[in-house]
């Protein structure tokens with residue numbers, strides 16, 4: 441693959457190559473000197489048209505750990521505010537001799553569109569409610585690290601699937617690796633087309649938790665919510681929020697994941713988010729190694745092209 445636009449375009453060999461490369465970089469970033477000189481010939485632009493903490497900072501750190509030159513762009517402080525188009529913005533940045541664009545954009549397919557119109561490798565850092573491929577890669581990598589593998593594991597994705605780009609990328613990645621995937625959440629937040637991908641649905645949170653090895657809990661996206669999706673946040677929390685009492689009453693040690701940012705007290709209580717069962721901060725740590733691997737492999741292709 442010449443870009444990373446979505447997990448949909450990857451095969452199992454691609455995922456294994458990214459994970460094996462990430463294993464190497466994880467070892468590198470745990471050394472006293474956390475840097476390698478691999479990408480001194482590569483320049484990367486990070487284009488963020490939507491807010492981000494984890495993805496933006498971890499791409500930036502990954503690129504710095506690889507010794508790439510980087511420039512950062514936030515749409516809110518740019519000439520996008522004066523009406524400049526996406527293609528014009530990208531081509532102006534590329535004329536400064538940039539090789540790779542990492543982009544988060546509110547519109548589905550923005551990365552795909554850009555890849556067809558500009559001469560650079562594109563990494564999708566989240567496009568609307570479509571895909572967030574590096575998040576799914578770091579999620580599977582974190583499951584592999586905690587449970588020894590992904591194949592055969594039972595993963596339930598809980599919550600606001602409708603507005604989530606994390607859900608779709610995770611479904612593709614998990615199924616590709618031979619995991620079983622179940623969705624749990626209000627029916628109004630589970631789009632019909634997703635259930636046709638080979639995942640099952642369970643409306644009862646307790647049953648879903650009793651079934652799974654891993655619970656990947658999504659953020660309730662308040663900013664995109666409408667009264668038609670569910671009556672209230674309080675009701676959501678009563679039906680789909682995970683608290684310590686519920687977790688302790690399940691007769692197995694479930695791994696708790698969340699892509700962040702967490703609405704503490706809504707989808708997860710703090711004593712669950714911060715418990716030993718939670719690998720939420722391991723996910724963030726692994727994000728750097730995974731993004732180093734993705735950028736490094738794309739840079740190798742640039743050299744071959």
Ligand code: CP
Nearest residue numbers: 492493494495699700
């Ligand atoms: N997980 C994730 O995408 O978080 P940010 O929106 O903070 O990047």
